[in-house]
Amino acid sequence: MELFHENGHLTDEALSALKCGRALSDLSRLEIAEHLAYCDVCLMRYTDLLAETELEMPMRSCHGGLWHRIRLRSIRILTSRYATAAAALIIVFSLWGFGIFGGIVERSSQLSQSDTTFTQNLGSWPQQWNDSLNSIFDKLDGAFSAFSGNSNHNWRETNHES
Incomplete structure (x- = not known):
């Protein structure tokens, strides 16, 4: 069975086989489905072919329960x-x-x-920060001096800070 015409579209025989569920291989079904996914002309032909068939009715209505x-x-x-x-x-x-x-x-x-x-004491903060940072650096300087064995070395003197 030929699935495609020379122009690349599906044949009527392929569409009717898909509609009726006749013996098509899995590869053929996959090729047809892939073609229908991007070809609007063949999809419209297949939709028209399906519109001619009678729709199946459900066994029971879900209207009331839904x-x-x-x-x-x-x-x-x-x-x-x-x-x-x-x-x-x-x-x-x-x-x-x-x-x-x-x-x-x-x-x-x-x-x-x-x-x-807090806002009244805000003005004294820069001096307090400066004093606390100086004490931290002095302690670090003492620790490094003790570690290196040079107890006369002062961090402020090296960096010329007052």
Whole structure:
């Protein structure tokens, strides 16, 4: 059986064999499927060929059961959303009743007072940083001097820092 015409399109015999499910090898089915995937002309011919056949009816309708499941799922989603919101409200009101939020308000006022103290002491920070860095470098210098055996060597003198 010829699958393709000289112009590269599928033959009518190949399309009807595919439609009826006649004996086609796996390789032939694969070639036909690959051709139908990119050739719109042959795909339209195959669609027209399938449109002539009568569609099969299902054994039982899924209309009633499907709508019933959709309704149940929408009710379940709706109630779970409201249940989550209600639980969150109960937790918030319980925490409020125990006075947890009062402590937060007090802590907030304490933080705002400490913020003004922080900004007032901000000007002394550069000097404090400089002093602490100098002490760190002095300790490192002492450690390296002890390690190298040169106790008279000073890091600041080498780098000409004051």
